Amino acid sequence: MTTVKLPDGSLKEFDSKVSVKDVAKSIGSRLAKDALWGEIDLQPVELDYEIPQGEPVNLKIITKKDPNALATMRHSCAHVMARAVMRIKPGVQLAFGPTIDGGFYYDVECDEPLTEEDFPAIEKEMAKIIALDEPFERLDRPRADAIQVCKDLKQDFKVEHIETGLADDDSLSFYQQGEFLDLCRGPHIPSPRRIGAFKLLSIAGAYWKGDQSREQLQRLYATAFFTQAELDAHLELLEEAKKRDHRVLGKRLGLFHIDEMVGQGLVLWTPKGSFVRQKLQDFISEHLQRQGYDQVFTPHIGKLDLYKTSGHFPYYQDSQYTPLVDREYLSQLAEEGCTCGELSNLMNEGEIEGYLLKPMNCPHHIRLFASEQRSYRDLPIRLSEFGTVYRWEQSGEIGGLTRVRGFTQDDAHLFVTQEQLGEELIGCIELVKIIFGAMGMEDYTVRVGLRDPDSSKYVGDPENWDLAEQACREAAQTLGKDFSEDPGEAAFYGPKIDFVVKDCIGRKWQLGTVQVDYNLPERFGLEYIGSDNKPHRPIMIHRAPFGSMERFIGVLIEHFAGSFPLWLAPEQGRILTVSDKSEEYGKRVESQMRDAGIRVKGDYRSEKLGAKIRDGQLEMIPYMMIVGPRDAENGTVSIRDRIDGDLGAIPVEEAIAKFQSEVADKTVRSKSS
RNA sequence: GCUGCUGUAGCUCAGUGGUAGAGCGCGUCCUUGGUAAGGACGAGGUCAUGGGUUCAAAUCCCAUCAGCAGCUCCA
The missing domain is CATH 3.30.930.10 (Bira Bifunctional Protein; Domain 2)
Known part of the structure; x- marks a missing residue:
């Protein structure tokens, strides 16, 4: 007789020997299909694990939907990654290796630094380890033993962590997989087979325990998913996000410029960017x-005395531009033979006169x-x-x-x-x-x-x-x-x-x-x-x-991914002529629109219409107004909406009214209006 | 500030010790085309800056400046 107790408290009884998978099947075929692994008394087990008979056991069947399933798998993947790094670079010191949003990392310290060039080798080694399919085995050790284990492993960070961070724990858990043994709270997946697809992403510096005065480690960022398709989708998403980066769009749309010769972190606003900024200021000013x-x-600027009174000088000097030292005060100091070092001391003590940005x-x-x-x-x-x-x-x-x-x-x-x-x-x-x-x-x-x-x-x-x-x-x-x-x-x-x-x-x-x-x-x-x-x-x-x-x-x-709502868009509309024949009419529409307060420009190049439209779309122009002989004859513009595409021909006055009302309402449009 | 990576034409990037490249953009000309790229020709570079190694450096080394990722910081 096998008895299992499910997370909802219900009991299920089986006459014969059953595996985790059998239990899942008995609950539903969907669950059996989605099941990744089981958890018996919080210990992960494989689906083909045979449930012990006799006393009832607590069983939880883990699926992708389980909020911790992905994180558990990723954490196991972090162990595999650390193991691979240790195989490639002997003498590696391990620090922490938690899961994070979108993946996991492991902090390590190597004699010679890892670089991205090491990634293929690490990934290859990880694939080998996964193929070996060795289980993650939990070992519990009393405190003193745990410290000795870490000392034997020559893992100084782990020793320190047990002695300080885990000072209140009497017993500590380790997970072992093959030759790899790591202090770890767990849980882990039952076997590395559940790691579907993984990829090392980047490498960066990180301080031990987040403390700037301590050792700087190398943080290896990576991610893993249950399937290759999910990993690919995730990487695609990251690529897409990069295209929305304001630094990329700011350059492409010509909104701002940061110039090496002007100085780091000092923004030069282009006419377009300045326009957006001014509109926002007007908006807030009104409210x-x-x-x-x-x-x-x-x-x-203001006198240093002002900031001495406020308490900002000299105490926050490190985050301020150097004070502008008062001219008379400076020459007085020079006459007294004040050295640069002394001036610096005076500054640190706040004993100088001048102005602060x-x-x-x-x-x-x-x-x-x-x-x-x-x-x-x-x-x-x-x-x-x-x-x-x-x-x-x-x-x-x-x-x-x-x-x-x-x-x-x-x-x-x-x-x-x-x-x-x-x-x-x-x-x-x-x-x-x-x-x-x-x-x-x-x-x-x-x-x-x-x-x-x-x-x-x-x-x-x-x-x-x-x-x-x-x-x-x-x-x-x-x-x-x-x-x-x-x-x-x-x-x-x-x-x-x-x-x-x-x-x-x-x-x-x-x-x-x-x-x-x-x-x-x-x-x-x-x-x-x-x-x-x-x-x-x-x-x-x-x-x-x-x-x-x-x-x-x-x-x-x-x-907005660069597509500002109409009221904020520097260029709200663009007149596109079908051919040179319509240039005169196009210019007439342009000035009519401008008189009505619409910010328009004309594209009168002898390019084909398709090319002009493409340019307008890429520049995120909210509305393109196509004018050709038919429009000139009827007094219309053929509107192309940045989002919805061709809207057909409407009279110029109607287009103006449409734009004006969208501006007045400060409409924010997304994919479809 | 720290660790790692990067810096080549206006932009995106290729070029790994031996005469500087592509696509896009730009200019001129041809083309007059109705909803996401028409064609031809042309101009454009002290290879971030400063040192060094070498017969020879975009390429190797060092420093500086700047950018990127992360850490630390953000009164």
Whole structure:
């Protein structure tokens, strides 16, 4: 008698000996077909494994649909990869080898570094190991033995990990496959036969335990699927995603340029890119005006004293451009025989005079607030500015539009009373909602950053923190979207709400942010006169719904795959003449459209129509207006839609009205309208 | 900043020690064609920069700058 207990608690009894596959068959033919392997008391077993008779056993039949099935297989594949590397490069030290979204990696340390040229050899060795079909066997060892095992294997990282990271574990598990033995929590697939198709993807540096001061290892990225077809589809997807990369599209569509001679991370906006940016600024300005914001302008530099007061200098010097040292002060130092080293020391101590390229806009706005006496009747005061800031980002971090050294925040600072805080936060969230909604961006996550109760890095009164954190939670709730609460993610001066999106290759970027600040009003001694005729301290809210124009547009290019909605498109329509005979009519339509406020250009080259259309499609022109003798005769244009193709001939006035209404509605169109 | 890879025509890339290549784009001419590439000819390169090795370097070595992937960082 064989008795199995299934995950839903039901019992199944069999008179004779049965295999896992037999059980699956008894449940359903579909399940039998989809079954990959079984799990008996959490131990993976092959489908032909004969279930022991007697006592009931817990059996789970694993299929592709099981959320952990793919990850388990990939992790086993990571072991195979590590084993292959060790065979090829003796003396390899292994670190961690987890699964990640889309694949897995293994961190290793080799005497002589691995390169992509080693990939074919590693893949070949992996194929050999899989063909051997040796099972992954679990071994449990008491702590002391486990350390000795790792020492015998000369795996120093594993020894360290048991001694520190796994200090509380009394017993540790290993998995063995052939000569390969690795400290591992498991689980694994019953045999490597389940690894359908795999591929090594890339190699990169990574620090041991993510610590910059520790050893730098080599991280081998790879992926695996149950079938070759799935792997191919995945690789295809990666290729497709690359074509949407804003750096590729930005170049192809001529939206921006980053010039070596100008400087790393400094964006030059072309006329087309500038147009998009300006449209976005106009859009947000309109909503700011509706929400009662006041627009201000402030300079790009400020005295070092300003930043000494704000606390940003000299403490965050590493992420700022070098200060512009005051001319008189510099010559005075020179007369005193100050050396470069001494100047550098003065800088580190903040003991110099001069100006700083502004790394943020808040101090300027704060000084505007402080420039007049404020009454509680004036509050809230909302100062907004498309303020350009400069930060000395690490060179390895810079790239495209998403991480740059000079960028323009759609910034604003709100000076509010404690009572106004909640409502103003909701107003900020509302703005973010409007923007994301207008762009059709649904795929973003919301993160409420709270203080870590165990940390001392936070400034201000804990009671105020509680109030502000609660206000942030309540504001985030008005989004009608799930959000995470992350203790320790708050700024040192207050809690915040961040909006995060992913780029075309899955990297996460923070766009909009709303932050509560008790610190700067304190440091600058800001006050307003309350109804009690006594001075009170306002609270500040920093907020930027786009985050920065650069990063937002970078993400937006990828979101639209370069096809901007009509209201944002630099060139909304293009007149294509069928032949030179229609040039005059084409030019007449062109100027008629332009007079109506439509951004059009004419393609009057003596190319064939097909070639002009192809060019227009590749340039992502929303509408092409084909004009030939028939159109000239009837006063029409034959519209070709970027998405839906040929729409037939319509009168010019009708086309204008169609475009105008699509612009007015800020319609976001996807594959089909 | 760190590790690895890369840098050749406006763009995408081939060229691995012996006279610099292709496709696209660009220019001129021919062609006047109704919904994704018509044809011919032509111009265009200190092979990122600076050193070194060599009879000889785009090619090998070193440094610098820049780009890419990842790590670290992002007040």
